[in-house]
Amino acid sequence: MAKDKKSKNKQNDDQKQNSFAKRFMLWIAMPVTALIFFSTAIVIAGGMIPTGVAYFVDKSEGKYATRTVGYMNIAGAIYVCMDMWSSGDNTFERALTLLSDPLNWLIMFGTAGAGWLIYFMLPPVVFSYLHAYSLIRNKKIKEQQDALVKEWGEVVRETAPMVSADLMRFDPDLALEDGSPPPLSEEDQVKAVELKKALAKKEKIKEARAKKKQQG
Amino acid sequence: MALKIGKPKKDASSGGKGGPVEVKGRFEILPDQPIPSMDSPPAFAFKAVATRRKDKERGFYAYICDPAMPPRLGIISLLTRLDDRHLIKVQDWDVVDWPLEGRRCPVMICEKPEGSRCFETVETTRRPMKEEELLRIVIDPLTAAIREMHAVGVFHGAIRADNVFFTSGQENEVMLGECYTSPANVAQPVAYSTISNALSHPTGRSPGSRADDMYALGVTLLAFVMGKNPVSQFPDDTELLRAKLTYGTYASMALSHRVSPAVMEVLRGLLNDNEDDRWGVEDLAMWVNGRRMNPRQHSMGQKASRPFMINGKEYDTAREVALGFSQNWDQAVGLIQEGNLDTWLRRSLSDDDRIEAVNIAKGVAAGNAVTQADQERLVSRILMSLSPVWPVQVREIACAFDGFAQMVAINIHNRDFTQFFVKVIDMGLVPFWLEMQERPNQDQLRVLQRLEKAKLLLVNRQMGNGLERVVYELNDYMPCSSVMFEDDYVPNLDYLLPALDRLARRRKWKLNALIDRNIAAYIAVNHKRNMNRYLQAMDSGHQAVENAVAQVRILMHLQETISKRGYVDLAMACVNFLQPYIDQFYSNDEQAAIRERMDKAAKNGRIKEIIAIVDDKEALQRDHAEFSKAVHEYTVVVVKQARLYEEIKDRHKIAGTIGGKISSGIAATLGVLGVCIASIFKLFL
Numbered sequence: 001m002a003k004d005k006k007s008k009n010k011q012n013d014d015q016k017q018n019s020f021a022k023r024f025m026l027w028i029a030m031p032v033t034a035l036i037f038f039s040t041a042i043v044i045a046g047g048m049i050p051t052g053v054a055y056f057v058d059k060s061e062g063k064y065a066t067r068t069v070g071y072m073n074i075a076g077a078i079y080v081c082m083d084m085w086s087s088g089d090n091t092f093e094r095a096l097t098l099l100s101d102p103l104n105w106l107i108m109f110g111t112a113g114a115g116w117l118i119y120f121m122l123p124p125v126v127f128s129y130l131h132a133y134s135l136i137r138n139k140k141i142k143e144q145q146d147a148l149v150k151e152w153g154e155v156v157r158e159t160a161p162m163v164s165a166d167l168m169r170f171d172p173d174l175a176l177e178d179g180s181p182p183p184l185s186e187e188d189q190v191k192a193v194e195l196k197k198a199l200a201k202k203e204k205i206k207e208a209r210a211k212k213k214q215q216g
Numbered sequence: 217m218a219l220k221i222g223k224p225k226k227d228a229s230s231g232g233k234g235g236p237v238e239v240k241g242r243f244e245i246l247p248d249q250p251i252p253s254m255d256s257p258p259a260f261a262f263k264a265v266a267t268r269r270k271d272k273e274r275g276f277y278a279y280i281c282d283p284a285m286p287p288r289l290g291i292i293s294l295l296t297r298l299d300d301r302h303l304i305k306v307q308d309w310d311v312v313d314w315p316l317e318g319r320r321c322p323v324m325i326c327e328k329p330e331g332s333r334c335f336e337t338v339e340t341t342r343r344p345m346k347e348e349e350l351l352r353i354v355i356d357p358l359t360a361a362i363r364e365m366h367a368v369g370v371f372h373g374a375i376r377a378d379n380v381f382f383t384s385g386q387e388n389e390v391m392l393g394e395c396y397t398s399p400a401n402v403a404q405p406v407a408y409s410t411i412s413n414a415l416s417h418p419t420g421r422s423p424g425s426r427a428d429d430m431y432a433l434g435v436t437l438l439a440f441v442m443g444k445n446p447v448s449q450f451p452d453d454t455e456l457l458r459a460k461l462t463y464g465t466y467a468s469m470a471l472s473h474r475v476s477p478a479v480m481e482v483l484r485g486l487l488n489d490n491e492d493d494r495w496g497v498e499d500l501a502m503w504v505n506g507r508r509m510n511p512r513q514h515s516m517g518q519k520a521s522r523p524f525m526i527n528g529k530e531y532d533t534a535r536e537v538a539l540g541f542s543q544n545w546d547q548a549v550g551l552i553q554e555g556n557l558d559t560w561l562r563r564s565l566s567d568d569d570r571i572e573a574v575n576i577a578k579g580v581a582a583g584n585a586v587t588q589a590d591q592e593r594l595v596s597r598i599l600m601s602l603s604p605v606w607p608v609q610v611r612e613i614a615c616a617f618d619g620f621a622q623m624v625a626i627n628i629h630n631r632d633f634t635q636f637f638v639k640v641i642d643m644g645l646v647p648f649w650l651e652m653q654e655r656p657n658q659d660q661l662r663v664l665q666r667l668e669k670a671k672l673l674l675v676n677r678q679m680g681n682g683l684e685r686v687v688y689e690l691n692d693y694m695p696c697s698s699v700m701f702e703d704d705y706v707p708n709l710d711y712l713l714p715a716l717d718r719l720a721r722r723r724k725w726k727l728n729a730l731i732d733r734n735i736a737a738y739i740a741v742n743h744k745r746n747m748n749r750y751l752q753a754m755d756s757g758h759q760a761v762e763n764a765v766a767q768v769r770i771l772m773h774l775q776e777t778i779s780k781r782g783y784v785d786l787a788m789a790c791v792n793f794l795q796p797y798i799d800q801f802y803s804n805d806e807q808a809a810i811r812e813r814m815d816k817a818a819k820n821g822r823i824k825e826i827i828a829i830v831d832d833k834e835a836l837q838r839d840h841a842e843f844s845k846a847v848h849e850y851t852v853v854v855v856k857q858a859r860l861y862e863e864i865k866d867r868h869k870i871a872g873t874i875g876g877k878i879s880s881g882i883a884a885t886l887g888v889l890g891v892c893i894a895s896i897f898k899l900f901l
Contacts, residue, residue: 060872062876064873064876065876067876067883068876068882069883071884071887072887074887075886075891076890078891079890079891079894082894083898086898114886115883118883118886119879119880122878123871123872123874123875123876124871126871126874126875126878127867127868127875130867130870130871130874131867134864134867138857138860141853141857141860144853145853145857148846148853151803151804155843156846156850157850159847159850160847160854162854163854163857163858163861164858167858167861167865168861170861170862170864171861181865
């Protein structure tokens with residue numbers, strides 16, 4: 001118990017330190033760096049506009065679209081900045097010249113577009129892979145079950161717990177022609193709702209007890 | 217069930233139709249050669265031949281008995297010991313497949329008399345015998361025969377004119393016919409039955425007594441004296457019965473005929489309606505030897521000054537009133553409760569004994585007898601109080617005091633009779649009958665004692681008890697009357713397992729029960745060892761396994777103690793019957809293995825080996841432990857399955873997350889690579 005508490009406190013401390021580091025980077029380190037490398041900051045700020053848009057558009061939890069677009073976008077922006085860095089002319093005018101060249105915009109926005117392309121292409125591939133893998137796993141599970149039933153009879157199936165009806169719909173063998181699961185029967189729907197309610201009630205009680213304990 | 221002779225069943229499954237039927241390797245019965253002249257209903261006679269050379273010359277015939285009317289097998293061994301030429305001698309008995317019936321029937325092999333039947337039927341007439349002839353040809357030999365039988369404690373129970381044969385064609389001596397193919401007195405006509413027996417249902421008559429035999433002998437002698445049926449003047453049995461009740465047997469049957477004073481003396485002695493005053497076989501023997509006696513006259517009871525009216529008919533004596541009540545049961549209740557009977561008894565009959573008896577019968581609650589059961593009890597008691605010879609009667613069914621055992625045995629599958637028996641026991645009518653007797657004898661007290669014991673068994677509904685147990689307790693030689701043996705005949709325990717074996721073969725090893733309530737009671741009564749433990753296990757029968765195992769275990773004990781030979785078909789049926797036990801095993805492989813072991817054990821017909829497999833408790837425990845493991849294993853698989861379906865349910869989300877992670881990884885890699893390559897080109901080249 002004491003060990004758990006200690007590790008929890010340590011985690012809280014780490015989280016606090018991380019948020020502090022983020023805030024420090026966002027409000028102090030970045031503006032200072034931008035002021036020092038002003039011309040590079042202007043090019044990058046202009047070139048990273050697609051990433052900014054992606055950030056606002058991407059509502060997913062891990063912001064993977066922003067990351068994918070961002071990584072490709074920054075690469076394009078750095079490529080453009082390399083002209084400035086290799087010439088040794090790091091002035092504001094040079095930065096404006098670079099930004100006024102449409103080819104540079106094409107490079108920076110093009111790499112961001114490539115990022116979007118990668119992002120849209122991969123999930124369907126992964127989905128197909130997962131589907132194929134789940135079919136194999138399902139077959140294997142059923143083979144194991146059938147082997148046990150063959151040896152012990154249906155009673156082993158009847159004695160062991162069952163997968164709930166609302167989950168059972170997702171058995172690939174029961175899938176409709178379009179691959180979607182069959183609809184849940186009314187009776188099973190009622191059962192599922194009751195089960196959810198019961199679980200929620202249980203959770204509430206658990207929380208209330210935990211609170212009381214803390215207060216105690 | 218009456219036997220149908222000469223009409224073979226189409227689907228007769230046993231025996232060759234018409235071919236000789238072997239009996240214990242000693243005789244052969246020829247089903248295609250019936251001998252109607254020797255029939256003794258309900259049994260039918262067929263020619264039989266001896267297979268041994270030394271007996272070839274003797275004439276034999278066989279009685280095929282009606283299984284519904286169990287033959288008196290208990291007296292056979294006693295009769296075979298008698299060596300009297302005035303009795304048709306029974307040689308042997310057995311149970312055989314009778315092709316004409318398509319079932320198994322008890323058969324009796326008898327030696328055929330050389331002479332013919334004296335009276336072909338009850339209605340046959342012949343030349344009346346004179347006193348000297350009667351004495352020499354009939355009385356003398358029959359007295360000797362009856363004396364021999366009574367000496368070994370056997371009562372004939374079927375003495376009548378048409379069951380007497382001439383010993384030879386010269387007709388100078390007679391002999392008694394068979395008395396063992398059906399229960400005693402059941403086949404006797406009303407004329408040959410005492411008043412009490414005549415009033416009783418044929419199956420509820422007394423199981424035979426010395427007095428009954430002497431009475432029947434009296435009527436038989438009368439038939440020989442008259443040369444015809446002595447009651448031919450009566451239009452029907454009811455009239456005959458009324459005459460017997462009114463005037464007494466002798467007066468109603470013999471008075472209208474002229475007989476010599478000596479013969480009259482015999483007839484008076486034998487036809488006395490009072491059992492105590494009736495001549496016995498010793499009295500008759502003394503008379504044969506020349507001693508003349510004056511038989512006591514039996515008082516028929518007082519005649520009333522005014523008749524008692526029942527349903528428009530007049531009745532003059534208490535006995536007649538009892539007859540009237542028994543024939544008008546529903547009116548009797550009103551007449552008793554409204555006091556009409558009391559008034560008639562006091563004012564017209566003036567018989568103090570009857571008045572007192574009726575008062576006892578009515579008891580204190582006569583007026584309150586509202587329910588049907590109370591009213592039946594009241595009328596039944598009144599009948600017995602009006603006439604002590606009256607049998608125990610409830611509505612249409614009447615039974616002699618000592619005839620209950622026989623009645624309930626023959627009619628065990630007839631609800632009317634079993635209900636009658638239960639009612640009689642519940643209403644306490646048997647002790648009341650005895651209370652009404654002037655001088656109850658030891659035999660009667662013994663009967664009461666047995667019926668009182670039966671009362672306790674009757675209310676016990678446990679396996680091996682109840683009505684079935686009562687039947688077997690009361691009847692020593694009762695065959696097993698289970699419905700399972702409706703095509704078979706089980707006269708004693710030795711025949712039980714072979715009968716079950718045949719049944720198992722006929723039903724292709726599929727029996728709903730190996731032992732039903734009836735067989736359980738039969739075993740409980742007839743087996744020397746105490747089977748209560750197993751019968752109780754059968755009773756806890758909501759558990760199919762315990763019940764099945766208990767039944768097979770009982771059969772095992774029977775096989776081990778009575779019949780050592782193997783019964784393959786029965787053993788196979790036992791294996792099938794033990795399916796609930798096999799089903800206890802969860803493992804299909806184990807079930808198959810147990811079944812295989814049992815089948816193997818059954819092939820040599822030893823039930824003990826099957827039970828040995830059942831007794832191996834460890835195998836079952838092992839199976840159950842393995843099953844628990846299998847359930848756990850299955851549960852683990854189900855958890856995996858649930859997890860998989862959860863994943864399938866969220867696969868779009870999961871694919872998005874994984875795809876995002878991979879795409880961001882790829883983008884980062886491509887970006888870094890692109891920057892590196894570009895910087896090499898721009899900065900160094």
